[in-house]
Amino acid sequence: MQERTRFPRQARAARILGTTVGAITIVLAAACSDYDDAPLAPAGPEATVITASGDIAAKVTEFRALLGEPSNGGTAGQQASGRREVAWDGSAANPFNNRNDFPADFFNTVAKNGIVFTTPGTGFRNDSLKFSEVDASYAAEFNTFSPTKIFAPIGSNVTDALFRVAGSPTPAVVTGFGIVFTDVDVANSAKIELFDEDGRSLGVYAAPVRSDAAGLSFVGVSFDEAIVARVRITTGTGALGTGVKDVSAGGALDLVVMDNLIFGEPQALTN
Numbered sequence: 001m002q003e004r005t006r007f008p009r010q011a012r013a014a015r016i017l018g019t020t021v022g023a024i025t026i027v028l029a030a031a032c033s034d035y036d037d038a039p040l041a042p043a044g045p046e047a048t049v050i051t052a053s054g055d056i057a058a059k060v061t062e063f064r065a066l067l068g069e070p071s072n073g074g075t076a077g078q079q080a081s082g083r084r085e086v087a088w089d090g091s092a093a094n095p096f097n098n099r100n101d102f103p104a105d106f107f108n109t110v111a112k113n114g115i116v117f118t119t120p121g122t123g124f125r126n127d128s129l130k131f132s133e134v135d136a137s138y139a140a141e142f143n144t145f146s147p148t149k150i151f152a153p154i155g156s157n158v159t160d161a162l163f164r165v166a167g168s169p170t171p172a173v174v175t176g177f178g179i180v181f182t183d184v185d186v187a188n189s190a191k192i193e194l195f196d197e198d199g200r201s202l203g204v205y206a207a208p209v210r211s212d213a214a215g216l217s218f219v220g221v222s223f224d225e226a227i228v229a230r231v232r233i234t235t236g237t238g239a240l241g242t243g244v245k246d247v248s249a250g251g252a253l254d255l256v257v258m259d260n261l262i263f264g265e266p267q268a269l270t271n
Contacts (some may be wrong), residue, residue: 047203048176048222054211056145056180060262063220067264070146071267076112076163076167078264084113086261088126088149098133100154102126103165111166114266121156121239131257134240138255141246143215145259152240152257159258160232163266172266173197177231178220179261181207186249186254189236197229197269216259225269235260241265 048066052059064071067083086107088101093111096102107113117124125131128149132139144150155158163172173196181190184207194202207217236256238244245251 002204008072020056021091046224050178050222051204051205051208051218053184053208053217054179054214056216060145060180060218060220063218063222064262066222067176067178067262072166072265074111074113074166075261077269078165078172083267084115084263084265086111086113086115087146088151088259089146093126093149095124097128097149098125100125103177104153104243108164108167110246112190113174114164114166115261116162116164118160118162119153120158123154124151124159125170125240126151127257129238135242135244136250138240139243141248141255142182142257143213144182145216149183150257152235155239155241157235157236157237157239157256158254161233161235161261161263163229163263165266165268171197171229171269173226173229173269174266175224175226175228175264176220176222177228177263178222178262179207179233180259181217181235181256182221183215183246183248184208184210184236184254185216189234189254190219190256191234192202192218192219192221192233193232194228195230195232196227202228211237221260222264226264228264229232231263231271 048058050063070079070082072079072082072084100123104117107115126149130139130142163174165172184190187209188206191204191206193204204220205219207219236254238253246255
């Protein structure tokens with residue numbers, strides 16, 4: 001399933017909910033968050049939204065092109081154009097593989113991509129074994145878009161991504177953000193909420209439910225100007241844990257993890 005649409009930003013916020021094959025249902029609702037009380041967002045520029053499940057490669061490529069060329073990799077400093085991507089698979093991350101202490105600022109200080117993470121949980125895990133060391137059942141749940149590593153917060157299903165001028169502490173904004181989720185079984189369980197520099201919601205956008213055995217889903221949101229200062233990523237309805245089973249394995253929670261993150265070139269805030 002693949003979708004692309006454009007719609008105006010709505011007050012606090014326009015949710016893309018219940019995405020199924022061939023349709024996107026847009027429901028206006030108050031976007032709740034466990035440590036955010038953002039004011040209402042005024043009407044603003046239109047967002048371009050790209051979603052896909054199943055064979056997502058073409059739509060991911062389309063979103064990369066929407067953000068612009070070139071791919072700036074880990075080049076330090078603000079670049080004139082282009083985008084950044086986190087795929088978790090670089091060799092510099094290997095010392096932290098399959099541990100619960102992945103550095104939250106790794107992709108700004110070591111790999112200079114211009115993104116840092118926070119979570120209400122206890123940390124982050126970059127995993128090359130499909131989280132099978134957390135619970136053996138996960139080996140059958142999660143696949144990868146860019147082999148072999150996938151990523152999740154520990155003790156939570158919430159991650160906040162904040163942007164920096166690559167390799168520096170300078171706060172930044174981007175034009176858009178996209179994410180690959182793996183094993184979305186329940187509608188609206190995997191989603192992103194984008195915020196501007198004043199903490200106002202720019203909308204909540206859900207990834208579609210998986211449509212094949214590979215289990216990959218994608219959602220990407222882009223604006224015509226750099227206005228996104230923070231993204232809240234919700235991976236399923238609960239946290240991974242020993243003995244915690246996915247709904248597809250008889251459990252009560254939809255367990256979801258993330259793969260590639262794609263975002264516009266971080267641009268320094270000017271005010």
